[in-house]
Amino acid sequence: MRGGKRYSFGLFTSEVLAIVLAAIFLVPFYFLIVNSFKSLKEILLDAAKLPEHFGWGNFHKAWKAIDFPVVLMHSFAVTALSVTGLVIISAMAAYRFVRKPTLFNRLLFSAFIAAMIIPFQSVMLPLMRITSMFELRGHLYGIVVCYFGFGISLSMFLFHGFIKSVPREVEEAAVVDGCSPYGVFWRIVFPLLKPITATVIILNVLWIWNDYLLPVLVVNNTFTTIPIAIQKFFGQYTRKWDLAMAALTLSATPIVLFFFTLQKYIVEGITAGSVKG
Structure with missing residues (x-):
């Protein structure tokens, strides 16, 4: 096509490599979903093979x-409170650091x-001592503070990085109109x-939702989140892979849907802050 970009061999090679890399990253999802429909015997015989019968028995048992509804609400409460606080605190602190560079x-x-x-x-050992000292262990507010x-x-x-791209003139106009400092930040x-x-x-939700180590140290079994609950399927002498795969699929579904809903903002937000800053 005249005037258009030629489809070169290099571009074709790049697309093939991108497809191959995408397939490699999707392999764990294949094993997770396929094995969640299998019995333990089928998984041990051939984990890569498709199940002979698709059923929901594993999901019901898991x-x-x-x-699951209880641990789901625990994970949701921890994630929602933690992410909300992180957004509010970090945004206000970053604004102060940018506008008052003392x-x-x-x-x-x-x-x-x-x-x-x-x-x-x-910092694991100091964390254990501090959380015990201030009676944060075993409580929802303790894990949120951590x-x-x-x-x-x-x-x-x-x-x-992003606040540097916000023009000061907009804030100055709001101050002239009688807006308070907090009003300038929250309204403008x-x-x-x-x-x-x-x-x-997105980044914090993905981290907190899937985190295992910090909840084990701070709340353990008193406020069980999904990663801690799934550990129930792995004992000293038994490995319930069929139920574990089903539980992992259930736990991953909300976060995958959330990611695909908002993932376009990741590149947009980071590039906007880095280029304009």
């Missing part, structure tokens, strides 16, 4: 075994960013942060 604020922001490189394993501490650095970093600035807010929400 639903009852882990009391020496103290710059040092404090650098400290938050430096905390991102500290591995979680190195997620605030571990998640605010990345969220603030993303908001910080925060609505403009929609792309990066969606990015922060």
Whole structure:
């Protein structure tokens, strides 16, 4: 076609490689979904083979075994409260750091960013002592506070880059019209942060929903989330792979749907903050 872009061999090769990589990443989903319909015997004989009969028996047993509606609500409560707090705290803090670049604020922001490189394993023991000292263990608010501490650095970093692209003239016009500092942020600035807010929400939801180690350390069996409940299928001498696969499929379905609904904002939010900042 004249005037159009030629379909070169390099472009064809890139598309083939992209398809192959996509297929590789989808292989775990294939094993997860296919084996959730199989009996334990079928899984042990051939995990890659399609099931002989598609039935919902595994899902029904897994639903009852882990009391799925209860653990689903626990995971939803932890994720919703943690992500809401992270968005509010990190957005307001990042706005302050950008608009008031004092020496103290710059040092404090650098400290938050430096905390991102500290591995979680190195703070596990101090975390256990601190949560016990302040009676945070075994409570919903305890795990939420811990997620605030571990998640605010990345969220603030993303908001910080995006807020730089917000023109000061818009805020100055709002101040002239009599808007308070909090009104400027919540009525003028925060609505403009929609792309990066969606990015922060998606990244934190994916992390908190699937997190296993922090809930085990802080709440354990007193406030069971989905990852902790699924551990019930793996004992010292038994592995109930059929029920585990069904439970994993049930737990992954809400988060996959959520991701596909908002995933377009991830690239939009990050690129907008990095290019304009």
